[in-house]
Amino acid sequence: MSREGSDRRIRRPRAGVWPAAIACAALVLAGTVHPLGAVLGTALSADALRRYAQFFTSATDLTILRNTLVLGVLVGLCGTAIGFLFAFVQARLDVPGKRVLHLIALVPVVSPPFAVATAAVVLFGRNGLVTDRLLGIDYDIYGLDGLVFVQSLSLFPVAYLGLLGMLRAMDPSLEEAATTLGASRARVFRTVLLPLLAPGLAGPFLLLFVEAVADLANPLVVSDDYDVLASQAYRAVTGHYDMTSAAVYSVILLAPSIGVFAVQRYWLGRRTRTTVTGRPSGSVRLISGWGRWPVFALAVFIALIIVVLYGTVVTGGLTRLFGVDYTPTFAHLAEVLFGTGREAVLDTTLLAVLATPIAGFFGLLIAWVAVRRMPRLGGWLDLAGTLGVAVPGTVLGIGYLLAYHAPWYIGDAQVFPSLVGGGAVAGGAAIIVLAYVVRSVPAALRTGTAALSQLHPNLEEAAADLGSGPLRAFRTVTLPLVRPAMFTGLGYAFARCMTSVSTIVLLVTPGTEIITSRLLGAATNNRHGVALAYCTVLTCIVLAGFGVIRLLVGRDAVLHRVTGGRQERR
Amino acid sequence: MTFATPPAEAPGRLGLERLTKTFPGRKPPVTAVDEVTLDVEPGEFITLLGPSGCGKTTTLRIVAGLERATAGHVRLDGEIIDARPPQRRPMAMVFQNYALFPHLTVGENIAYGLRVLRRDRQETDSAVDFALTGMNLVGLESRSPHELSGGQQQRVALARALVMQPEVLLFDEPLSNLDAKLRGSMRAEIRRIQRRLGITALYVTHDQDEAMTMSDRIVVMNKGRIEQAARPADIYFRPATVFVADFVGRANFLEVVPGRVDDGAAVTALGRAMTVPAHPDVRVNVAAYLMARPETLSLAAAGEGGNGSVLRATFHGHSVDYEVETRAGTLAVTVPGPDPARLLGEGTNVTVTIDPERAYLLPRRDRVRAVNREP
């Protein structure tokens, strides 16, 4: 953690910050700590201790642990790398078609688990359109490679959006200084750009790691023989009705996540990387040498994969029979939009719309408290907030059941009503919104932390000095400067809400219809047309949501001049 | 008989009481401000002067509430305000590194504080216009900070603080990036606004001329401590320490042993006996320094003889600086308004004369050349 007081970045907390900190604390306590604690309580029983012993002596279990770590690290690295590649192309290369590339990079944010995996199988499977028929190679994507492929693709947009914002905000005079000292583009990249973006790289890495490790849906479809802890935990619940084991797996799953978190905080806490100052100068020079083409080509290649994958999804939703009969039809779409799916679409969208702003807001707020105001307390909030995604959704869902199913009484007086179930507060919707929020906060939190650590504290100090209270300074100065992070947070939160399933399934009531569980139902029954139509609709809704969020959040402020070629409006 | 209640004092009385700030991160910890005590009258213009890294910025930041003192208090109008957050202190600050809001235009930057105060639109606009005019920024109001030159940015930072018309203004080298001409008019503008509104000003500058001409009092700091706080002429001609004498302006020091000390002190320098004013701590028969400013020395070509010879001459336009080798060491002599054709070349024999009335005798407490070595 940071050295408190040693650093003029960090000011003592002031009265006005306390309400914010308390609100954040309340959220993570209620949304993460309490429910997780409830589950993990069972992971500390005598019965559980035997399971630990079993786990650490079983070669199979240790392999699974190793698999999990390898998967997390690979997905973290690949996803962050792809995100960085796209951000770099967008912010630094003088190439055509950047807007299109930008839009394509946003699409995978919507990845209903089944869709990408299924499309991937159809395209790159054994009998895949690309691998078999086009290239004629004997390859299938099942296993670790497929898992990394699918997860990296669906998670990289968070890294992309966050890094893009940071790159655009960075004071170009730092790069200029390095070049005048003789550093080549490559060296500037390595010694200045990358270290300064370290928070932006570490944040998404952690998020991707945690999500990959806790993800369940993709391993179920493409992991083949590659077992991971999350699916073990899931199996313990669904196959063996064994909560204790699930809790044990979750504890083991939490350890690496907390470890990565701690390493990241320690590593980043040691050096400041403020690159947005109140004394801007210099201009960004877009790379226009030949060297840009290979980089650009790589990005285009990945973009093509995305287009093909999602094109397949859309095609599947609009044709008679996926894989067999490609006659166009609107029947599936009609079923989703006007038939049995309608309510699910409406309910899910409504709940997501409710949860999104809360998640985005709290994510940034926690980041702000942690980076700027109270490094100690904030560090814990940050950790607790991140843990919201570090366990498989099923386990968190069980935590909610344990924590909130029964009303709380002190004596005979009910002090807190039941939140779960049809008879609960708001027909059980409140708890679903809370679950959505908790599962989506980390994205905003991680990108927010990265973006904030880039801002020179003088800017907020100036605002305070001119009479702004901390919250107003946050709103009028900090927020506009970390707008890309906010956009990322909100957009990702929305997508996450629309597509999350495992936590929610344990919380839905007869009154609520969830689009993803409909989708999985259709997929399980091999009604692929309908399932893919759901995916298509979901994608459209989320992209529309992005548009709305962009409208509400506003365009990013232009902080620097860009020279050297075509400039894209932002 | 009744007494009228004494008229309420103008607001803005500032008290720094044994302020200390230590940054603990380093080994050994850095003490940036060390027991600074200072009383500032309402409406007074105080300049902090001192070598780079002596704690000026840190002092301002503590007063503004941006930094918490490790020890000591800040008082405003009698009340201890240590716990008051910056936004609740009636102060505005010009930051050394500007701290312009990069996402706002020049106009919005300047209007920021007024908007916070919910001044009505028209009032804000006219205040901003007024500031733009005063700071010579007309026509730039819709630019972003990154579209400005360094000096233009600095003036925006200045304007943003000035429009606030607070009780206390804190300036951290607000004119460092401006040319002499502009600096002159900015100084006048600052002084005008400050006087008119009776604002208390704490002003950091490294420009001694600025300190001399603008300040009611100058506070000379060194390594976090106050060396002297006094009116400009006193700082210049009656420095409290050798450090102050050496830091503010240029000074020659001649080692002397006063033979008599009462109203003045009797000393012999450059072969001439004279009586000079003396610091109260100067004692008879204890070695002391005779301090003489270069421009109070006079120089005459001496053909043969004389008491020194020219080592080097540097032409400054409005004056020439000579370094003269004498038996008492090398002396700096400034000759004003020279005719470039009649400079004294190197090696010329000269006679240097001290004006005893404008010299000053200082006790020999610290070593002279240790001045300005840091950290």
Add this chain to the structure above:
Amino acid sequence: MTFATPPAEAPGRLGLERLTKTFPGRKPPVTAVDEVTLDVEPGEFITLLGPSGCGKTTTLRIVAGLERATAGHVRLDGEIIDARPPQRRPMAMVFQNYALFPHLTVGENIAYGLRVLRRDRQETDSAVDFALTGMNLVGLESRSPHELSGGQQQRVALARALVMQPEVLLFDEPLSNLDAKLRGSMRAEIRRIQRRLGITALYVTHDQDEAMTMSDRIVVMNKGRIEQAARPADIYFRPATVFVADFVGRANFLEVVPGRVDDGAAVTALGRAMTVPAHPDVRVNVAAYLMARPETLSLAAAGEGGNGSVLRATFHGHSVDYEVETRAGTLAVTVPGPDPARLLGEGTNVTVTIDPERAYLLPRRDRVRAVNREP
């Protein structure tokens, strides 16, 4: 008989050829640099002087290759280098906003360029140590930039460029945040390194004294154009335009009509006929300005009579500035090395005398008071 090949010229000859830079973003577009042409000898020290926003930084940036000129060329040792990227130009720059790498310590910041050049470890370390000493930064090498005061940061920026010992050094107000004492020693250090290694220097400053004492030539810019490029004494005493006269140092302008122009020009000023040196463009019987620096005027108390009266006196320590009301307008007179006890009070009648040999006659091309109004 054989001819030896002429000795290879030292590297670092710089040529700016009709450089123009227009920022298109605004309506109307801002022309920051306007047809600037300048030849710099290898090893020459050139200072750019000019009002805030006149295009100094932009010019440096074009030379460094950070900005592409809209038109014109930069030549280095005869070769046009417009297309050469900054890292392949043998130049180093001190940025106006320092641009220190926030993630590196002071030592690493300074060593950055040497590491890029793959200097061996020991050489780098000793160069860094040397720079730390020269820039008075010893003991700070393991700090982060955010743990430094403003002036310390500025010196790190300076050290980072100086250790490179490139062919051309570009300085953008490198000493603006330092106190006079330190600035003096930094100037000497810069000059020493620059001379010893024969580095060509382009130096931006707003400090005229700095410009006067350091430069081989001074280039005065105004609104993107060069007004005059000449040796310091010529800039001061033989300004090419009224703008230069007014911007560099202070000047009094008296309207006169020369009656005869040959070697000098015959004019009558303050009631006295005299012959003064004149600008080549001065014509007989065409109104012109007689330019006289305040310190070339002399002042004597006149009891009754005299040709003016004191309007205001400002004490500067080493000198007193008087504003004197005369029939020819208000004149500024600087009296050096004053005795504070014998200042001339306001209203005192005085006689002002012009030294014709240090006055200069300028054609009346532009209006004097329009100077320094911008943007």
Add this chain to the structure above:
Amino acid sequence: APGGPPPPDGGEVVIACGAAEEWCAATTRAFTARTGIGSRFVRLSSGEAVARIRFGRDAPEFDVWHGGPADGYAAADRYGLLANYRSPNAAAIPAEYKDPDGTWTGVYLGVLGFCSNTAVLAAKGLVPPRSWAELLHPALRQNVGIAHPATSGTAYTALWTQVARHGGDVAAALRYMRALHPNVLQYSKSGGAPAQQVAFGEVGVSVVFSHDCVATREQGYTHLRVTFPREGTGYEVGGIALIKGARNPVSARRYVDWALTPQAQEVGQSVGSYQVPTHPAARRFGMTVILSSVTLVDYDTVAAGARKTELTRRFDAEVGKAPKP
């Protein structure tokens, strides 16, 4: 019956439904239409249902759990979550399809079968297999789809079927699985995936519940064909049970009673769920397996559930990790 006195409870029934979404919707709708009692449901997989019922037992939100494999019901019973209710209508259900203590009753049967892609097989010159032995044919190398028994109930049923087929000899069962191993493309995680693989032509044949294959063929994958091994095949029983402490006990009982009627059991088949009704009098639609035409092994649900952990571990160690020659 309509016009009777209003029940003393909430007058509706809340169901945790373990079958397909459409099945649940149609069934509850039919119940309400028939009885006038309101009904609402939440679709939950069996593990989720156990978790939810278990952790909500202080204030149960569900009255009835309907659908989903019997081993889940057994587990719930172990936790004491189910109320003992022996419906009068349960008498008609064969004994092997219900809990001896009467805690749960079977409502449908899923029968394991082979789902073949005739196009793929024809290209290899093969016909759909009709025995477990034919599945070992070398020409089917890497062409059999089956899920992993640890993650998929379907696959575990297939594994236990081998045990049952070999008279309880676990070693023999694993020997068979190892022989099959080279032919398996991969052990996918979910039980439905092999049906998808065969539909897309990734493999030639897969081991799935026959009703999944039928449903997939219904979608239009007409080249799919269901066959059954003549050595005998396993099955899964879908149950129904009353939840302990139900808030609407009267309506819930009426629901259970109704669910065991032939009419109720026919509903699923009308919406594409072709599991076999347990009530002998229930009509079977064309797509549904005629039980008499299939040889069933003696499938001991209780024993299967009890040895699951042990067996899947051994499978992992002895079969799953083996290299494919």
